């Protein structure tokens with residue numbers, strides 16, 4: 001019987017297979033950041049161990065880093081200690097680090113692909129659940145815990161429990177104004193936050209094949225929000241074109257050899273998935289979340305659902321709790337929900353294409369009075385490219401804040417946070433209670449919806465903007 | 475890692491589903507660089523509410539957490555496991571755990587037990603009615619016992635063996651050094667390296 005893409009990549013990395021034991025897999029690329037690594041390095045020190053393969057390991061700083069005044073000492077002493085700990089650990093163990101201020105610094109899942117380190121058919125791990133992002137290249141990429149970080153540092157391998165395979169097939173074409181973010185939010189709403197549990201999801205079908213690498217990364221990024229072990233997309237010409245010429249992409253004979261291998265990385269015709277889901281791209285519209293987990297979403301044109309409409313008692317209870325936390329009432333049209341803050345950024349939607357999309361919406365417009373809009377590039381290189389294209393000016397002319405690269409308001413670990421009760425439209429990936437700051441309320445949206453929302457001050461898509469005031473000069 | 479064989483203790487019934495790791499330990503606690511001292515961060519936001527079950531005086535010293543489905547979703551932070559352990563929990567029972575959380579828990583000796591939702595309901599009713607009721611989680615027999623409840627649970631033999639023995643994964647893997655070296659020697663040269671050319 002044929003094998004799926006995920007099974008092929010897995011098989012190619014088995015170091016040891018023994019009856020009754022999990023397979024021991026070799027790890028091609030280990031990404032580190034400051035939050036989940038200190039206790040792992042400590043473990044190495046306590047046991048007198050080294051980093052086995054510093055040449056397959058790379059670190060950056062993202063979660064704690066401020067996005068303003070980055071040349072000044074970091075104000076929060078605890079954040080500062082964590083960053084200093086990473087610097088000390090990387091120096092001591094010989095790990096390449098891109099610290100704050102470095103041209104290759106940024107959100108870890110933006111940095112790996114842009115350096116060309118994330119390649120088809122590789123195994124990628126990071127002590128971060130959104131490692132699933134890298135699956136967009138046909139890599140098998142897992143988020144791991146700190147004990148596993150230590151394990152990979154010491155052995156460059158991981159014992160891994162077997163997985164099941166799921167195909168999410170998206171055929172058709174995304175309508176104008178509907179993005180990869182809307183698609184993945186709709187997928188999660190359909191299968192639920194636990195629906196992907198134990199599975200590696202492969203996204204396939206004609207709609208996926210048309211997507212850019214940036215959009216594919218958005219989709220794979222949020223696989224974890226459906227509870228999946230990983231998300232993957234088979235590599236194709238779009239993948240190869242993205243990689244060619246990048247810093248760490250293979251060259252010369254290695255490129256040819258790599259390309260020949262990458263082309264074999266497709267699910268065989270006769271392979272069977274353990275579970276299949278089909279989505280019709282043509283039927284999709286802009287999608288937003290109304291609740292406190294990424295599965296609690298609905299089309300922007302819909303209204304806040306009535307908890308009583310959920311058949312499952314658990315879903316009903318969690319919808320009730322969510323509406324209470326979010327300060328929403330059943331039946332309220334989502335388009336009438338007013339926001340205080342708009343956040344464009346994160347490893348979900350902080351790449352150049354996302355910034356271009358948001359800029360095209362605010363271009364020549366002003367964001368609504370009383371709304372704060374933060375635009376935070378996913379990496380320094382994304383920021384430089386955006387400045388090159390004049391996008392920073394478009395944002396600031398509209399009244400938005402142009403910030404330095406980092407995780408920023410995706411999570412409440414650095415100075416960019418919502419105040420209690422504040423409401424945001426955010427291009428990030430999690431709308432959990434307090435995720436963007438204690439008491440903050442988050443609606444997950446695409447970059448286009450975020451930008452239109454900033455202009456109108458309420459949840460909106462670019463299509464709603466026809467009446468919005470357009471300034472003649474930028 | 476501390477070994478886990480069998481544990482008996484009082485329980486905290488947590489009637490919530492989809493408890494994500496941001497609720498178990500909020501992000502601002504993740505700045506610590508140690509594995510301990512997370513007990514005050516456990517369910518921090520919910521504990522501000524006096525009626526939250528963990529705040530009830532009769533739950534003090536409880537060591538068994540009985541939670542709703544999809545416990546530990548979201549972030550990969552192992553701090554969630556440490557926070558539960560630092561607080562004093564030895565085991566968590568739920569009908570479904572998020573994968574990364576489950577892996578993290580078993581690596582730290584926090585036994586996560588998957589039980590049918592009906593059994594969870596039974597345990598909720600029992601321990602809500604009687605806070606002194608004890609729950610036993612027996613890894614040797616792979617069974618959860620409480621008054622009126624005897625429920626078998628599954629855990630694969632390998633994970634069980636490592637927990638029972640309190641074995642450190644890294645030492646086990648390093649025992650297979652020859653396999654790792656052999657794999658490395660046949661790894662193609664086109665594979666990525668983080669070393670600058």
Ligand code: SF4
Pocket residue numbers: 062063107108109128130346347348406407410411428429
């Ligand atoms: S941007 Fe958000 S989701 Fe991505 S790594 Fe940073 S904190 Fe995690």
